[in-house]
Amino acid sequence: MSWHENSIMAHEGVAKGRRGASHKISIEDQGKFHYVYGPYADPVIEVEPGAVVSVETHDAFEGAIKEVVPNPSELLNFPFLNPQTGPIYVKGAEKGDALAVRILSIKPRGPQPVGTTCILAEFGGLVGTGDTAMLNPPLQEKVRKVPVDENGVYWSDTLTLPYEPFIGTIGTAPEIEAISSLQPDYYGGNMDLPDVAPGAIIYLPVNTDGGYLYLGDCHAIQGDGELCGVALEIPATVELQIDLIKGHGNAWPQLETEDRMMFIGSARPLEDAARIAYRELVRWVAAETGQSESDAYMLLTMCGKVRLGNMVDPKYSIGAAIEKKYLK
Numbered sequence: 001m002s003w004h005e006n007s008i009m010a011h012e013g014v015a016k017g018r019r020g021a022s023h024k025i026s027i028e029d030q031g032k033f034h035y036v037y038g039p040y041a042d043p044v045i046e047v048e049p050g051a052v053v054s055v056e057t058h059d060a061f062e063g064a065i066k067e068v069v070p071n072p073s074e075l076l077n078f079p080f081l082n083p084q085t086g087p088i089y090v091k092g093a094e095k096g097d098a099l100a101v102r103i104l105s106i107k108p109r110g111p112q113p114v115g116t117t118c119i120l121a122e123f124g125g126l127v128g129t130g131d132t133a134m135l136n137p138p139l140q141e142k143v144r145k146v147p148v149d150e151n152g153v154y155w156s157d158t159l160t161l162p163y164e165p166f167i168g169t170i171g172t173a174p175e176i177e178a179i180s181s182l183q184p185d186y187y188g189g190n191m192d193l194p195d196v197a198p199g200a201i202i203y204l205p206v207n208t209d210g211g212y213l214y215l216g217d218c219h220a221i222q223g224d225g226e227l228c229g230v231a232l233e234i235p236a237t238v239e240l241q242i243d244l245i246k247g248h249g250n251a252w253p254q255l256e257t258e259d260r261m262m263f264i265g266s267a268r269p270l271e272d273a274a275r276i277a278y279r280e281l282v283r284w285v286a287a288e289t290g291q292s293e294s295d296a297y298m299l300l301t302m303c304g305k306v307r308l309g310n311m312v313d314p315k316y317s318i319g320a321a322i323e324k325k326y327l328k
Helices: 008-012 270-289 293-303
Strands: 022-025 045-047 052-057 085-090 098-108 115-119 142-146 152-154 166-171 201-205 213-219 236-245 254-256 260-267 305-308 316-323
Touching: 008 098, 008 201, 008 236, 008 254, 022 045, 022 085, 052 085, 052 213, 085 236, 098 166, 098 213, 166 201, 213 236, 260 270, 270 293, 270 316, 293 316
Parallel strands: 022 052, 045 085
Antiparallel strands: 052 236, 085 213, 098 201, 098 236, 115 142, 166 213, 201 254, 254 260, 260 316, 305 316
């Protein structure tokens, strides 16, 4: 029996984790891509809980960097980065609910070399930026184009990295704001957390009718932190199964895998992101196990785990997790 059959999605979802009707959103279906998360765009599709949706996404540059060039920033129109497919309207979703999104697969799409990474001026984890202003000149810009398939990431003639795909940017609409797809927050967004990968289920808070699910910015591989600010960006075909949990009530994204339960916080400074994630996890562990919050606080001090999402965007993201074997 698959662990998904014992997941929150299977137990609490409207569709109980069962697969519903199949849908597809192609690049042509999408038409105009979105660069903000908000409730004001027209949904590209409406689905019932349980729907399986195949979604084509652009890379973070909407395909603008097609070859190795000396100054990639000249091809980009900041802040129009991280194009998002969607929004997907989920019937019956209301404020206070959660969308349960099971990631079934992520496959690279388009002509080789599919992968793009680069160094951009005043962007990254180890350089001066507009927020951490420095007098020293920015690093020289650089582009690498990398072949990618489901068997590996072919970094060089002598080095093949594993293909470890995930969705860098996924979330629901805020209730009233329209917020840049470059920023993560309580609704999800640009968390760049490698755990948002095939097999996982992410639970996203619903803030407005229909939920309005957006996604994009898929990566073939990324280390913790997305250090230079750009992982191996790929256009992708993503297959999702979407369910709805009524009255779920979580204020921040929750992620479930076979072995772990995680909450994701986003803020600056980085320790505030960790505090958000751990606070939500403490409260959930206490409610799930029946112990007091103070006991859950001490338990997570013993066995909590932290995963770094991004440390380069307007807010940073941290996942705080506990292994399911300790939920007794």
